[in-house]
Amino acid sequence: MNRFLHAALLPLARQCGSKLLVKNELVSNPFLLRRMITSVEHSDVVAKYLKDHEIKVEGLNPPPPALSFEDANIPENILQHVTRQFDSPTPIQSQALPIAMEGTNMVGIGQTGSGKTLAFLIPALVHIHKAKEQNRGKAYSGPTALILTPTRELAQQIQDVASEYRNICKINLVKCIGGESRYRQLSLYDNRPNLMIATPGRLNDFLQAREMSVSDVEYVVLDEADRMLDMGFEPQIRSILDQTKSEKQVLMFSATWPPEVKELAEDFLNDYTFLNIGSIELSANKNITQEIVFCDQFAKLNTFLDKVESLDSNKMLVFAETKKSVDFLERALRKRRINALGIHGDKSQMQRSSVIQKFKAGHCKIMIATDIAARGLDISGVDYVVNYDFPKDIENYIHRIGRTGRSSSKGTSITLFTDDDAGFAKKLVEILKESNQEIPKELYEFISQKREEKQMKRYGRQDQSERGFRRNSFYDNPREYRRNNKYGDDRRQSWNNNRDDRRDNFRNREDYIDKY
Template identity: 45%
Template sequence: MAAKARYAPTDPSLPAPWRTLVGVLAGEEVTYFWNPQTKVTQYEKPKAAAVPDEDQKQDEPRTLTTESVLGGGAKNENDPDWSANPKVGKSSDRDGITGVKRANEGTQQNAFKRPKLGFTHPRITPSSETDAYMKKHEITVRGDNVPHPFMNYGSTRFPSTILSEFESAGFSSPSPIQAQSWPIALQGRDIVAVAKTGSGKTLGYLVPGFAHIHKYRDGDSFGTKVLVIAPTRELATQIQTEAKKFGKSSSISSTCVYGGADKGPQLRAIQKGVDIIIATPGRLNDFLKSGKLSLAQVSYVVLDEADRMLDMGFEPQIRAIFSELPAERQTLMFTATWPKEVRKMAGDMLHTPVQVNIGNTDDLVANKAITQNIEIIRRGDKMRRLQQILRSQPSDSRIIVFSSTKRMCDQLAKSLGDFRAAAIHGDKSQDAREVALADFRSGKSPILVATDVAARGLDVKDVRAVINYDFPTKFEDYIHRIGRTARGGASGLAYTFFDDSQDAKFSKKLVKVLQGASQKVPKELADIAARSGNF
């Protein structure tokens, strides 16, 4: 239903014949400016360069509809194209496969007929409002001329098709990382985004990627334009799920490339022509080395969980992949932590990036929405206590139990048979891992026993609790493990079994994390930390 716009009170600071209008968009009141002579509508307040007012006629303001504001239909020629990337020049018409051009003219015609996204100029929010928003959500930025965050979906002026997907998914407003990353990425600038897991980063880079693809819809350029690199198979497939869900209405195609699966179907999917490739570094590098894939068309690149990829030893593969990418590209790096190794890679691969930080990036910080329970316990008492915790939770609760070894992971899953537990670790086949995750998501196996292969790549809604049966061998993994719960603004529980004889070296860091998240520090843990000389 179209919402009628109305004139706001006269603003003497506006140059004639501009008028201020107020309308309603997605249930929210929005303000914009209307020139009755030129029929131009914009959200930025016009500057003092007045337009001659020939007849002083006050035309009726246009009806403010979702389609007109969000870019449906014809685009005003005076409306800036904010999806354009000034750094990226025009590409050739080569496909994503080395030495192969599209021979099927019908395919080219179909590419022209795919619906346009209709991205238009964003609304600029007053700084006093944004200052309060950024302070509330602990958003800090580093860079020149950084645009204001999009505090609500009306500010984004995304197409109604995408906004409807947000609504269907139950999202009421952008997450902080989305709010600040979207306007920067849509300017075509490089970004380093540092935010905890579960912050909504996937859509933080996918939606601007859709806008980037939109640029080429009316041109003669074909082949993959967007490349997303992720550390694990699980994360890669989850990113593709989001790409399909939110890109479907705009006919954006994607495929997933990862190890442990047959290469043939993956190559054939690429050969058909896709807008987005989502890949793990190993398999992507294999395709590049064999000459079966070219990245010459890619102009928008995402490194997701960059810190995790470095932890897993993927830096050589990542650098090899970047050597195959065009120099003129837009690069976005998302990371949960900001150690010196990640900083160096960002310095080598990104061009004058804007850095977006959500929360404290100097230290490891746990999500305050997670209630952390630390239990000092002997090895022989762990299983009994684990079963007690599981029985204390609602029967339909999704719970992840983390073990440090593959062997213990299998043993725990077997011992928890009455709780319908499934296991996932690196020695499981890809098919077995996908079945276990599917059963966990559906509730068929509400308990998932996992090694750290799932600590970062796993994104499942409504995980009630995480249980650390073993403390991780790297302290950083503690943050990432418990981050599997309390995602998307929800709250969650974390239980950690702490063995004084094995885990004392982590006690001081653990105390610091608990204090930083306003959590209770058990006296026994504080005593262990006081005795420990390790940091």
């Protein structure tokens, strides 16, 4: 690049505010040049892309989104593998990759199934590559990149994706989760892994026993941060992060933005870029068609079995609230000669992994699960999600149905709704409205019914008037109500009428006492 072009682009580079300019690396960084050209020549395209995908970015001069993987400054060996699998980045990948590749701390809020695994895994591989060159000849003191997840299934899923790049990038990795052999995990750690994928509980146990170290970690990902905090892992997360390098890049991904997650971000990320896809509040994927089936509690099982049979051989994930229900539904389906497999917390990790692998491979078309499969599982080709039991937490409803309609594909969710679920009708209507779904009139009837029950519980019997329901007369004038109340009048009259009988009985009792 000649000095005239350098002088012409220098104001644009200052406007971008990139860290690369501080190091005077304008000439040797084609990504910075591409960023400046994108911000000038394609500003209208970028603005339209951000608007169409509801991408909101807050921070100090955040980079524009990468509309293709070639624009994301990905190393050539990784880029070739990525482009063979995907045509273009998802919205969260297009914006998160440029931010992460610049070394900036980031918080990403997005719906499930948005493709964030690749968004934080590619920067991790780049960090590992640079660290291998810098630390050549030095003693090993732990992995370079650390990914923390709330569940074993999510850790397994991330490992499956990372394993595809193991040979390409020549890295070792270790997965530290509960339910598997500690001895095997320690053996893998002895192979000097560059990437560690772990659940907070198991990793904290290893660190407290001084069997592992994370003192060399310079890149940390907190995936499903809100779920980890809900599960009570905050002390373990803080303990682990305190043992990593003081200067590190931290990426935090979450489906919601509660105060607890915000506090954790402020403690460990300091200055960070905030990326939000869609609403900050938890919202359903608009690519999913949500169907509500109303039935009686006693006819629920037959309704479910008939529905499953009508869906023929589609790939289906069924959610039940309890472990007992999972086993019961598995037996009920097999009695109808429908092949199904179930997973829940009482099954070993080996059994759970085996069932998930069979379901992914298509050897079994129906998998029944508790909420352990509601978050993190990325299984392609799931046509239907069926909620046999409505979840006790409305957030889990969104996470459950998010197992279908992954990335940009379409999906369908079917939810059985009974009288026992009436308390969730109002929140369910809000979710359906937000995702532009058709709202059944039965849900509004449930809302009215629940409102009347609440009023009855609070105010007692309701009197019908021309203006609708109102408080009964006791609350208008309690003294007058007691005076005119029919039940009270009858009771008072009965007491007066029996006064002579009570007096005679009392005299007879005195005579009895005197006599005996």
